[in-house]
Amino acid sequence: MYFEYGTNIFYFEVYLPTKIWINGVKTRNPAFNKNTGGRILDLKRGDKEAIQYYYKNLIDTFGTSLKNKKNTSIALVPSSKPDNFTSGLITVAQVFAKKLGLIDATKCLIRHKEIKKLAYGGNRSKETHFESIRIENTGLIKDKYVILLDDVTTSGNSLLACKEILENAGSKNVLCVALAKTKHNDDSDFDF
Numbered sequence: 320m321y322f323e324y325g326t327n328i329f330y331f332e333v334y335l336p337t338k339i340w341i342n343g344v345k346t347r348n349p350a351f352n353k354n355t356g357g358r359i360l361d362l363k364r365g366d367k368e369a370i371q372y373y374y375k376n377l378i379d380t381f382g383t384s385l386k387n388k389k390n391t392s393i394a395l396v397p398s399s400k401p402d403n404f405t406s407g408l409i410t411v412a413q414v415f416a417k418k419l420g421l422i423d424a425t426k427c428l429i430r431h432k433e434i435k436k437l438a439y440g441g442n443r444s445k446e447t448h449f450e451s452i453r454i455e456n457t458g459l460i461k462d463k464y465v466i467l468l469d470d471v472t473t474s475g476n477s478l479l480a481c482k483e484i485l486e487n488a489g490s491k492n493v494l495c496v497a498l499a500k501t502k503h504n505d506d507s508d509f510d511f
Contacts, residue, residue, distance in 0.1 A: 370414070394485060396481050400430065424456070478497065
C-alpha cells in the first residue's frame with residue numbers, strides 16, 4: 320500500500336491509462352497491462368476475479384485492525400451518474416464490510432446531479448463534487464470512523480470532497496483509500 324503525501328490518500332497500485340500521447344499522437348499505452356490498469360477496468364465491468372482480488376487486498380491490509388469494529392463504516396465516492404449502484408467497487412466494499420463486521424455505508428454519499436465522467440474530461444474540482452453529492456442515512460457515519468473508498472484517484476479531489484462532506488455530517492475520522500492512482504507518462508515519479 321502506498322501513501323500520497325500531499326493529499327493523505329492511500330492507494331494499492333498504479334493505474335496507467337490505456338492511451339497516451341507519444342510524439343503528438345494518442346497511442347495505445349505500451350506499459351498498460353493487467354497489473355497496470357487492466358484489473359481496474361475488469362473491476363468496473365464487475366469481473367468476479369477482480370472483485371475478489373481487491374476485497375482480499377483490503378482485508379489483508381486492514382483486517383487485523385478493523386475486524387468487528389462496530390464503530391467503523393465503509394463509504395464510497397459515488398459514481399458520476401445518480402443512482403448508479405451496480406459497479407464492482409460497491410461489491411468490493413460490501414463484501415469487505417460483511418467479512419470484517421463493519422457498517423455498510425456504501426449508499427450514504429449520493430450523487431444527486433450527474434457530472435461528466437472525470438476520465439472523459441469532466442471537471443475535477445472539489446466544488447463539482449460539493450454541488451452534486453449529498454449525504455443520506457447520516458446515522459451510518461455519525462460518530463463513526465469511516466473508510467472512504469474509490470476505485471481510481473487522479474487529482475484526489477473527489478475523495479477529499481467526500482471526506483469533507485462526511486466530516487461535516489459528523490464522522491469522527493475519515494481514511495481515504497483508492498484501489499489505484501493514475502500515473503501519466505509525464506509524471507516525474509513514474510519511469511516508462
